Amino acid sequence: MNQLVAVVIDGLIYSSWLFIIAVGLTLIYGVMKILNIAHGSLYALGAYSAAALAGYWINQGHAPMGSYAVMLLAAILVGLVAGPVIERGLLRFMYGKDEIVLVLVTYAVFLILEDFIKLTWGVDPYFLYQPYGLLGSFDVGDLTYPVYNLVLFGAAVLIGVTLAWVLTRTRRGKMLVAVIHDREMAAAMGINVGLVYFVTFTVGAMLGAVGGALTAPMISVQPGIGAETIVLAFAVVVIGGLGSLPGAALAAILVGLVRSAAVHYRPELDLFAIYFVMAVVLIMRPKGLFSVPEARKI
């Protein structure tokens, strides 16, 4: 098979994963101007919850196909519980403070959640490998790919399209965009900014957890996966422009394709690939691909 085709397929699959883990982070930053380091822990919580609940489901002898629904349910539960607890219990007291303070606060949450995960699930890895092979596989030339990779690709497209539609085509989405552009003016126009923040953070937390749940069948779910992931997610979000949804999508595609090309043609450059993209983009556009000029308030 043409190696170029393999590069593109592998790149797009990796891009899908990158977009899924980064989209919640960029959404929260876009609306709330919070660099949510705890996003890594929400991803890990999603992965652990999915592995534990879907693993239990399968071990109890239920239909393995049902494990996909259980995984999704686990991620939604994590988002619905952790999101409001963090936002209502902590972050709302910090609004208006410097961005760096909020970074430190979310870092503290990250550390607490990492220990919570260890206390809850221990340090032994969890496996949920069944859903990865359950849907069978398909061949492209002489390469075999699990159909699950298509699920990942489909999930990334669905999440991206849904968010774009909500933000641009619905009344509530337009209210949210108004808050993004000018919080004070939006509040003056009668938008409940507190509610917008609450909903945004909860949805962002849910997206982080969905990323973890969708990844769980492909990896060994173990302590530390959140830290590894948040670094990649940050890189994607920074390349795309903080808070930009299309930016995150384009950055994920760029990074995925460059990394895939590096692995296929020059494996020794794999380690450097994502940071190479980051360096080139930031040299040309210091605020990322889709950054918008900011008006300075006098």
Add this chain to the structure above:
Amino acid sequence: MDGNLFRPLKTVAAVLAGVALTMVCASGHAQDKPIRIGLVTFLSGPAAGPFGVPAKIAAEAIVESLNAGRAPAPYNKKGFGGTPLELTIVDEAGGATKQVTELRNLVERQNVDFVIGYISSGDCLAVAPVAEELKTLTILFDCGTPRVFEEAGYKYVFRTRSHATMDAVAGALYLLENRPAVKSFAGINQNYAWGQDSWADFTAVMETLKPESEITSSQMPKFGAGQYGPEISALLQTNSDVIHSSLWGGDLEAFMLQATPRGLFNRSQLVLVAGEPYLHRLAGNMPDGTIVGARGPNGVYAQKSALNDWLRQIYKERAEIYPNYPAYSVAMAFLGLKAAYEKARGAGGAPATDEVIKAFEFLNFDSPAGKVMMKLGKGHQAVTGTAYGTTRTVNGQVTVGNIKYYPLERVQPPEGVKSLDWIKAGMKPGKW
């Protein structure tokens, strides 16, 4: 007035009496004072599950059994020479800089007598000079880099397991004995010291013993990468006869989960030089016929003996599974130190650190994995033979068959010869 004059004298006398009493009490306690051992192992992070926690469980079980005098001969004296042991456990996570600080804390604030620890090669290289500076007998129990004693000499540092060269050498020997027609091979290894060294050793052995074989690809994902889609595609496209891998922990498990459904191991023979701890965990995702090493004759490769039965029993009582190679590594460290301590103690009292060091150098001692000889690094680096086998699934459990044992002279360079130089010179058996 007189009372006021003598009050300071009374106070001084009371303080002196108190100090004297404390000293008497302290000397009384000194006779029962346990030997304090600092254990450094991963309790968090990716290495905790497969290595760190099994090592901790083994250490606790061994200390409890030694203190009760329940270990088989020649280790059946309670504690070390009758003195009980006390463990202080420290998490190895956090990187080399943190471990240097932790070692200073263990020695200077927690006053441990000996340190047993370190799974990461990077941590071993960082703490060895510091242990030397602190003059504290430190045993490296699991890290594999040969550089510790090939590039430096230490008085206070020992390593009671063989270095990693034999993992790659024996893996290649086993492969060529069982598949002599190998024409091409590829590798997937983590991009840091362990992965790079293992790949360098393996390719050097193949170039020496099978010079016509072709290297088709060397994949070096970063540690903790997690996603291996492009790497698996690249390996599939090489159609290599063999894939060598020193991946471990979550990286190995993720690679196996992703590569098995894609049929990579239907095309290529897999050689896992550090795969033994995952046999029971990867049931269903470890293809039959995988060549697996245990970094010595450990775990499933340990031969029957009273010491092996003892370790298996005390470990299973705590962990409900049989021990894997990190548990054997930790057992070697404790039993080596006990043998040296008791040899130094003889019929006398507690030996000084220098006496224990003298007794430890060039010591031969028995372990659950067989005989251990402190032959390299001027008597500070252990040598053992090793073993390899091939996986097969029986009743849903992954086990190994076709086991082959390699004596140490076939898989280890002799004293004073660097590993790669020895391999490139044809791996002539040294004199031991």
